[in-house]
Amino acid sequence: MSWNRVAVVGAGIIKFGELFEQSYEQMAAGAFAAALDSVDEGFEPTQVEAAFVATQRGTLWGQEGIGGNTIPTAIGLAGIPCTRIENACPSGSDAFRVGAMAVASGVHDVVLVIGVEKMRDKSADEGLLARAAAGHPIFTRGETAPVLFAPFATRHMHEFGTTREMLASVAVKNHHNGSLDPYAHFQNEITIDDVLNSPAVCAPLHLLDCCPQTDGAAAVLLVSAEAAERYTKKPVYVAGFGVATDHPYLHEKTSFTGLKATQLAAERAYAMAGIEPDLIDCAEVHDCFTITEILDIEDLGFVDKGKGGVASLEGDTSLTGRIPINTSGGLLAKGHPIGATGVAQIVECWWQLRGDADERQVETPNGYALQHNVGGRGSGVSVINILTNNAS
């Protein structure tokens, strides 16, 4: 593989939360404005040549089937191409990859990637579960996200002695990080007891083991690596990415202690970046449930298989630990507005690599940050992007 490297020269998000007062288009415009504000110098919005918009559940806001069609007008750029990217929970991560390839192809000099999702406006009657019930003849009967992930927790506990306290320690850490993140949906500290005593959702996952439903948007601006220095003295580059799918049906899984799609995507991403996992300084990973973060840090090669629970409980993944994970608060505290999530993770990595993460700032001696999402029924897809501040 030989490709022209791409740089992120602007990145921004809006405060995540229950944003009933903002339309889908307003949220996207807010994220675009934040990304524009973050560019150090010499950038005009009209330089954007093409946009990729990640939205997973367009139906919830009437965007299903009309792509990103309302976005260009809303951000003052009517006329530009605007393509909707949808790839389950990693929609935002995948839009970033597609945007990077559009720049690397030489076709577009400046590309905008926006992730945006409305999760809270619709009632249950019109919401996620109602859509699921009208959905796929096999996948969407009786399955909810906790039901899909709980078996991974029980099996991990059975094989490796992982405990509910270890799971809970992930939520405690991420809520602590979220308390330092002005953009997080939830900014309150919680304790292990809070998690253990929260209502059961699907054993062994309790309420505080689960991410909330959140509205939000995030945006990044991509240019070629050569052009980056025009806009910033602190460029961040796309080192590599990897995407993989797995059989979507649960009965076809070969393991319930790891996500095969993540393992394969990681192989591809590290190969493209030309690095090993030990060079990653910090990572934003998909903690839709506490068990998911434990699977992720194992599958991404940060800790040995089976050791994710212990590593979390012992603080290895905290802000001052060996490999800080979800410094933004993660999905558990910052929230999970699906299409926005991956792009928001990129924003956090960008801040960390530029030294702009304020109270959440971690050390980045190697100059690499990793961003990761899983999604699809039965975790059938995983997307990873690796960023770096190393110029070559």
Place this chain on the structure above:
Amino acid sequence: MSWNRVAVVGAGIIKFGELFEQSYEQMAAGAFAAALDSVDEGFEPTQVEAAFVATQRGTLWGQEGIGGNTIPTAIGLAGIPCTRIENACPSGSDAFRVGAMAVASGVHDVVLVIGVEKMRDKSADEGLLARAAAGHPIFTRGETAPVLFAPFATRHMHEFGTTREMLASVAVKNHHNGSLDPYAHFQNEITIDDVLNSPAVCAPLHLLDCCPQTDGAAAVLLVSAEAAERYTKKPVYVAGFGVATDHPYLHEKTSFTGLKATQLAAERAYAMAGIEPDLIDCAEVHDCFTITEILDIEDLGFVDKGKGGVASLEGDTSLTGRIPINTSGGLLAKGHPIGATGVAQIVECWWQLRGDADERQVETPNGYALQHNVGGRGSGVSVINILTNNAS
């Protein structure tokens, strides 16, 4: 713009129609198999490194929100990246562009683009109109596709003297072409009187001025231009593409006799290909309604503004005319399975440029074919791809 050219080395579709007996995944697999069969030599399915799947209304078949996640397993390629592209009616055309950029970027050597759409399985209660009613707070109230396009017809009639007979001549031509296309949904000839006497839908558009709802799938295989000769002696290259958006709200339109998004997309596509419209030998354009084809051939520069109706009636766009349009039968006769439509148009252009279009074959002295879709509420987006058999 400097980009590495891309070639189409395989292309295929399944018979369009009411495909109740096939699942979404089966339709996609059928199209992939047809594309594989079409490669002249030396190609293994496992060479596919990444897929892009166009589906517009995933909700109709439960695919909304799980991307292309069920496709890799269905086509025997579990593990490969599979990204859903959605951009209203041009979803398939845009997936082709994104796939081409993925190859041009140097990241992926072989890319598969599949367009697939289930339109017929759901009842009205669960179908398109029901989704629309639950949809966008502004766009989806009381608007149907005929309602959006009829004002363009009345205004075109008013300004240019276009008649219902001229509109009807588009449907007659496309049904004739469809009668020669073994993959078309409708393969029957019709007359101008048939169109005029068909039931009114939204004046001046009658039933046979409107495309049907159709299930279908199509697929193409993309490689770099340099690699193309490994697989075929008749390579077809991507000469250029152009995408543009317009204000989506009808009250913001500056004209009802043309589609601004198409005009702008055409400018971009011709500039990228380095050609003028007079070099196009044949084109597949978006004839969701008869009036749309008339607008298209004007906006694409094949005939002067206002002359599209006369040109159609006089046979300029027939198989033996000056600029054959919709040789496949178009949306009006072949059908419009939304996500599949653009990809199927590419397949027809590929056949024409290779001399493989059998009874529908037209002359291609210049070696250029154009493919085009419009979509979105109020025709807010237009996507154009230009193919060529010229090696440079």
